[in-house]
Amino acid sequence: MKIQDLTIAQAHQGLVNKEFSSVELCKAYLEKIREKDKDIFAFLSVTEETALKQAEEVDDIIKRGENIPVLAGIPCAVKDNIMVEGLKCTAASKILENYIAPYEATVVKKLKKEKAVILGKTNLDEFAMGASGENSAFGPTKNPCDLTRVTGGSSSGSAAAVAADMAVYALGSDTAGSIRYPASFCGVVGLRPTYGAVSRFGLIAMASSLDQIGPLAKSIDDCQIVFDTIRGKDQMDSTSVDMRVENNGLKIKGLKIGVPKEYFVKGVDKEVEKIVKEAIKKYEAMGAKIMEVSLPHTDYAIATYYIIMPCEISANLARYDGIKYGYQDKGNNDLMEVYLRSRGRGLGDEVRRRIILGTYALSSGYYDAYYLKAQKVRTLIRQDFEKVFKKVDVLMTPVAPTPAFKLGEKIKDLLQMYLCDVFTGPVSLAGLPAVSLPVGKIDNLPVGLQIIGKPFEEDKILEISKLYGNN
Amino acid sequence: MISKEEVQHIAKLARLGLTDQEIEKYQKELSLILDYFEKLKEVNISGIEPTSHSIKVENVLRKDESKGKGSSRKLIESFPDRKEDYLKVKSILK
Numbered sequence: 350m351k352i353q354d355l356t357i358a359q360a361h362q363g364l365v366n367k368e369f370s371s372v373e374l375c376k377a378y379l380e381k382i383r384e385k386d387k388d389i390f391a392f393l394s395v396t397e398e399t400a401l402k403q404a405e406e407v408d409d410i411i412k413r414g415e416n417i418p419v420l421a422g423i424p425c426a427v428k429d430n431i432m433v434e435g436l437k438c439t440a441a442s443k444i445l446e447n448y449i450a451p452y453e454a455t456v457v458k459k460l461k462k463e464k465a466v467i468l469g470k471t472n473l474d475e476f477a478m479g480a481s482g483e484n485s486a487f488g489p490t491k492n493p494c495d496l497t498r499v500t501g502g503s504s505s506g507s508a509a510a511v512a513a514d515m516a517v518y519a520l521g522s523d524t525a526g527s528i529r530y531p532a533s534f535c536g537v538v539g540l541r542p543t544y545g546a547v548s549r550f551g552l553i554a555m556a557s558s559l560d561q562i563g564p565l566a567k568s569i570d571d572c573q574i575v576f577d578t579i580r581g582k583d584q585m586d587s588t589s590v591d592m593r594v595e596n597n598g599l600k601i602k603g604l605k606i607g608v609p610k611e612y613f614v615k616g617v618d619k620e621v622e623k624i625v626k627e628a629i630k631k632y633e634a635m636g637a638k639i640m641e642v643s644l645p646h647t648d649y650a651i652a653t654y655y656i657i658m659p660c661e662i663s664a665n666l667a668r669y670d671g672i673k674y675g676y677q678d679k680g681n682n683d684l685m686e687v688y689l690r691s692r693g694r695g696l697g698d699e700v701r702r703r704i705i706l707g708t709y710a711l712s713s714g715y716y717d718a719y720y721l722k723a724q725k726v727r728t729l730i731r732q733d734f735e736k737v738f739k740k741v742d743v744l745m746t747p748v749a750p751t752p753a754f755k756l757g758e759k760i761k762d763l764l765q766m767y768l769c770d771v772f773t774g775p776v777s778l779a780g781l782p783a784v785s786l787p788v789g790k791i792d793n794l795p796v797g798l799q800i801i802g803k804p805f806e807e808d809k810i811l812e813i814s815k816l817y818g819n820n
Numbered sequence: 821m822i823s824k825e826e827v828q829h830i831a832k833l834a835r836l837g838l839t840d841q842e843i844e845k846y847q848k849e850l851s852l853i854l855d856y857f858e859k860l861k862e863v864n865i866s867g868i869e870p871t872s873h874s875i876k877v878e879n880v881l882r883k884d885e886s887k888g889k890g891s892s893r894k895l896i897e898s899f900p901d902r903k904e905d906y907l908k909v910k911s912i913l914k
Contacts, residue, residue: 449894451895451898544874545877558872587877588877590875646863648859649863652859656857663834667834670835672907672909673895674900679901679910684910685835688835688837689832692834692835692836693836701836701838701846702846702850704836705827705830705834705846706853709822709830709850712833719857721870723860724870725865725870725871726860727870727871728868728869729863729865731874764852764853778871779874780875781874
């Protein structure tokens with residue numbers, strides 16, 4: 350086994366047994382990045398110097414014969430909308446092209462406390478707005494499985510970095526599928542935690558009632574390790590909570606798995622459907638009970654999401670004014686011109702589109718018809734899940750209706766692109782945790798199974814994911 | 821269909837400087853998306869409460885006390901334009 354193929358636990362054992370040092374591990378990954386990333390473009394910045402320094406510190410601890418935490422000395426990557434103090438944080442936007450993070454995101458603080466090594470910051474759709482990775486102001490990330498195809502977004506670089514062995518694991522963020530979707534397209538494991546399970550302090554906000562940070566990794570165990578490290582209440586994020594549903598003695602025999610019929614409809618690739626159904630059958634063979642269920646408001650989720658999200662974006666992105674930080678275009682005249690030019694030129698096409706949409710939907714006379722209405726439909730979507738979770742333990746669905754599509758294939762067709770979130774969006778609107786688990790391939794293109802749990806039952810859905818590989 | 825003037829007005833409210841071409845593009849795209857939203861008309865929402873957050877969060881309070889300077893120095897250093905430690909903007913009062 351090559352040093353870059355190791356999971357967190359394996360790499361940790363290697364470090365503890367002195368088979369290799371953290372510096373050696375780190376250099377192997379940096380070498381991989383040098384070799385591969387000019388074609389893939391997973392990283393917006395590689396922080397070789399600080400990474401090697403972090404690795405040396407861990408090697409010193411090992412040399413002194415002291416114990417190290419499991420993440421110590423293990424190289425990871427961080428999506429470039431999560432702040433690492435002192436490093437550039439661009440959100441893949443021109444408006445933040447030279448912005449240096451003035452403080453540390455809580456999740457990063459937690460990783461650093463465990464002595465993690467950060468290799469660099471990963472590419473994304475600008476401000477995490479996109480389903481393909483193509484909206485990055487600095488160029489798209491390409492899928493390591495097929496360089497002519499997208500990685501899925503918005504955590505495009507994080508998924509690609511893990512898939513191409515350029516990091517052991519990565520942090521991403523998920524608003525309507527931005528961890529699960531690229532995880533599915535790139536064939537890695539991704540976890541979107543329950544809304545509130547992980548602090549968002551230091552995450553560049555997109556749609557605050559939906560945004561959540563989570564891990565992308567090579568194995569389910571790795572996802573669990575990273576999630577356990579970053580989870581929990583943080584006084585800097587008032588929406589975070591300390592909730593954990595203990596997963597005592599999960600039994601696959603008799604476990605009730607719901608399969609929502611609205612997720613197996615026209616528009617889903619036949620091969621994707623087949624692979625996902627076969628994966629579900631595998632659980633049936635292990636003794637689980639498969640039950641068809643209905644989530645009747647599924648079809649309204651995308652319209653609901655595309656009202657709520659832009660409204661929240663228009664408010665959240667008002668802070669990029671060209672005055673306090675980031676790109677400034679002085680113009681020739683008054684202060685108004687500074688705003689108009691800095692924002693007009695600093696923000697990309699999709700970002701501006703969503704700001705206009707949100708501003709429109711929130712403007713006088715339209716609030717009830719759009720935002721308030723969408724919030725009410727959101728209640729119905731949430732209740733759909735609450736009702737089925739009275740009958741079943743977990744839900745299983747495809748993550749995406751298709752495998753990775755070609756670069757440029759959907760970028761010109763807005764609605765097609767927006768509909769990518771059709772199976773991941775409803776879960777986000779309900780605030781539920783979900784795993785994207787690779788369960789098959791169409792030729793060389795991975796397909797993900799989505800396992801959705803009740804609020805704060807991450808441990809359970811991860812445990813269920815693990816059973817897939819063990820059987 | 822949403823009018824060109826409406827898009828211009830919205831863009832100004834959002835402080836986005838757009839070219840005429842861009843306005844026209846967004847006019848078409850916005851209309852397309854707003855048409856898609858019509859779908860929600862089918863849903864009966866009478867008596868349904870809105871969801872603003874998917875989990876219930878109560879008010880979270882803390883003591884209003886200073887925790888030192890924090891990142892203030894770094895924030896000042898990231899001003900695009902400044903005089904000493906003051907943020908510099910164009911004159912507003914003529």
